[in-house]
Amino acid sequence: MTARSNPAHITVLGDGGRTVHTSLGEVTNDALVIATGGRFIKRLPGIEHAITPCEGITAAERIRDRLREMQGGTIAVGFAGNPNEPTAVRGGPMFEFLFGIDEQLRREGRRERFEIVFFNPSTEPGNRLGPKAVKHLLGEMARRGIRTHLGYKLKRFDTDKVVTEGGEFAADLILFMPGMTGNAWFDTTGLPRSPGGLLQADAQCRIPGTERVYVVGDSGSFPGPDWMPKQAHMADLQAAAAAENLLADLQGKPSSATFKVELICIVDAVDHGTLIWRTPERNWLLPSTRLFHWAKRGFEWNYLRQYR
Structure with a gap:
């Protein structure tokens, strides 16, 4: 597997996803995760x-x-x-x-x-x-x-x-x-698309009909309830499932990890916020308080800490 850190634009996928053609050249891979967001x-x-x-x-x-x-x-x-x-x-x-x-x-x-x-x-x-x-x-x-x-x-x-x-x-x-909708370069891939133009995914974040090609986040259309959110938290859950399945597939092990469907957000208004939490089993709303504003700031600090 090869890796590059220079930013480039994807133009075409080749060899069933094993080659990614970019504006800076080709990148070969043993497994591919598409997490390029929506358009x-x-x-x-x-x-x-x-x-x-x-x-x-x-x-x-x-x-x-x-x-x-x-x-x-x-x-x-x-x-x-x-x-x-x-x-x-x-x-x-x-x-x-x-x-x-x-x-x-x-x-x-x-x-x-x-x-x-x-x-x-x-x-x-x-x-x-x-x-x-x-x-x-x-x-x-x-x-x-x-x-x-x-x-x-x-x-x-x-x-x-x-x-x-x-x-x-x-x-x-x-x-x-x-x-x-999906990114413009999706049109060059031949990958299966949803009615809205996103990449079709199964419950394990695989793209049907491909080998070791996965999609997470806004790029994909996933099975689940019609309220499934397009938000970073949902993308994190999908990414964890995709990573587990990818590693298992490379090792020739069973791979059936799925992701939890969960919407959680704090609607912030400068100094206070409202907590909204939804799963298939429950839907909670906790009224606006300063506590939720500071909870959101604390979560942001802790989340970004791992990347600093």
Whole structure:
């Protein structure tokens, strides 16, 4: 097996996955794990007028700078999904941006100069978090004076507005998380795909019809409940199963490890957070407290410590 640390772009898979063709040359392997993340669906007209927060530090800095420059106006925050893949959506971070911006503006004494609007094609945004979570999130929006525009398919973004099939509203800043699909280079692989364009996976994180080719995280479409999250915690659980099966396969041993389906997140709002936990057996929501904010910061510190 060969390994390289230089960043490169994947172009093609060859030899049933044993050769990875990249922009820096070929990499051969005895086993392959694909964990390259998903790709946001950016087909909505005018999508260039919106900022997608999870695209990286640059996007976050753009949001920071725009908020500093604005003296008032309307801030629109929303997300949408992949119509062919219900699980290929990442809405949780948008609730954090929504409540976090509201809280920050209050701290700065500027909240009354802004209108904040949350928009979503569903009438129950965040329903994968569970019914209690949807009720809580909508209640928190009402408590904070955040207006909602729900249940209408998006048509387009303009420089100064959001347009849906149910009407339009002014927006001086648009934060929007599109649904996800597979990476463009997947099209060159011949690997089996899900209806939403992700790589098809079985319960052991293998890609059917291949030998020692695995997928974890946002790149894959996995068997399980329709609320299975696209989040780092879920990817960690899938990665552990894939690693165990990969090593067993290389050693010629039985390999049947599966992953636990679990959604756990703390929706943080600057100095307090709400804990949401969902498994096939239970769905808990613990109201917002400062304890959960500090618990999230502690988890982040401990999680990153292993990579420092």
